[in-house]
Amino acid sequence: MNRRRWRLISAAALLIGAAALAALLLGNWLDLGQSGPGTYPGSLLWAIPKAAPSATFDDLTGRDATYLNRHNNGAYQGEHLTYVPASRASTGPTVISVHPINPYMWAATALSGGRCYGILIAEQPTHPAYGNNYYAVFPQGTPCEARFAGPSTVRDLNVPG
Numbered sequence: 001m002n003r004r005r006w007r008l009i010s011a012a013a014l015l016i017g018a019a020a021l022a023a024l025l026l027g028n029w030l031d032l033g034q035s036g037p038g039t040y041p042g043s044l045l046w047a048i049p050k051a052a053p054s055a056t057f058d059d060l061t062g063r064d065a066t067y068l069n070r071h072n073n074g075a076y077q078g079e080h081l082t083y084v085p086a087s088r089a090s091t092g093p094t095v096i097s098v099h100p101i102n103p104y105m106w107a108a109t110a111l112s113g114g115r116c117y118g119i120l121i122a123e124q125p126t127h128p129a130y131g132n133n134y135y136a137v138f139p140q141g142t143p144c145e146a147r148f149a150g151p152s153t154v155r156d157l158n159v160p161g
Contacts, residue, residue, distance in 0.1 A: 040112075040117050040135065040137075040159050040160045040161045041093040041110045041111075041112035041117055042076060042077070042093075043076035043077075043079075043081060043093045043094050043096065043110055043112075044096065044108055044109075044110050044117060044118075044119045045119070045159075046074045046075065046076045046081065047068075047073070047074055047076075047081055047083070047096045047098070047108050047110070047119075048074075048106075048108075048119070048121060048133075049063035049067075049068060049073055049098075049100075049106060059103045060100050060101075060102070060103055060104065060105065060106040060121065060123070061100060061102065061103045062100060063098070063100045063106055064083075064085065064086075064098060064100050065083035065084050065085045065088075065097075065098050068081075068083040068096075068098060069082065069083050076093070076094055079094045080094070081094050081095075081096055082094060082095050082096070083095075083096050083097075083098050084096070084097050084098070085097070085098070085146075086098060086099035086107075086145060086146040086147040087145060087147055088145065089109075089111070089143050089144045089145050090109050090110045090111040090116070090144040090145075091111060091144075092110075092111055092112070093110050093111065093112045094110075095110070095111070096108050096109070096110050096146075097109045097110070097144060097145050097146035097147075098146050099146035099147055099149060099150075101150060104122065104123040104124070104125050104131070105120065105121065105122050105123070105150075105151070106120070106121045107119065107120045107121070107146050107149035107150060107154060108146050108149065109138070109144045109145060109146045109148070109149050110144065111144040114140075115137060115138070115140065116137075116138040116142050116143075116144035117135070117136065117137055117138070117160065118135065118136040118137075118138060118146070118148075118149040118153070118154045119133060119134070119135055119136075119149075119154065120133070120134040120135075120136075120149060120150065120151065120154035121133055122134060122151065132157060133157075134151075134154045134155055134156060134157060135154065135156045135157075135158065135159050135160055136149065136153060136154040136155065136156055136160070137160045137161075138153070
């Protein structure tokens with residue numbers, strides 16, 4: 001009887017462990033592990049446009065939603081990224097609102113866990129090979145539109161969360 005009870009407990013522990021592992025893997029695949037408040041959606045890091053190289057810098061002009069969708073610019077955790085114009089809100093982590101501000105700046109936003117997150121790519125106009133990526137978490141209720149993402153609103157050098 002004691003041996004039977006031990007087998008039952010072992011089987012239950014194994015089953016619970018397998019279920020927890022499956023939930024973790026499935027959650028990561030669906031971006032559920034990246035969707036809680038305070039967690040930056042990794043899809044924004046994969047959404048950065050592959051710019052057209054020139055003799056001196058990567059020109060970000062024209063890297064709008066139409067261009068990025070046409071050129072299949074990225075995927076995140078097996079999900080295709082869909083780009084929408086700066087005036088349309090992101091509706092989830094793989095729907096990216098984009099705003100090519102000028103040849104040296106490009107911004108994007110994505111909704112994740114009910115919060116809007118932003119990224120700003122800023123090349124130095126005097127030496128475009130250099131620059132920074134900036135990050136932001138927008139206040140609750142802010143429309144997740146890239147037109148609100150710019151140098152005055154996306155200023156953090158560290159990825160939030």
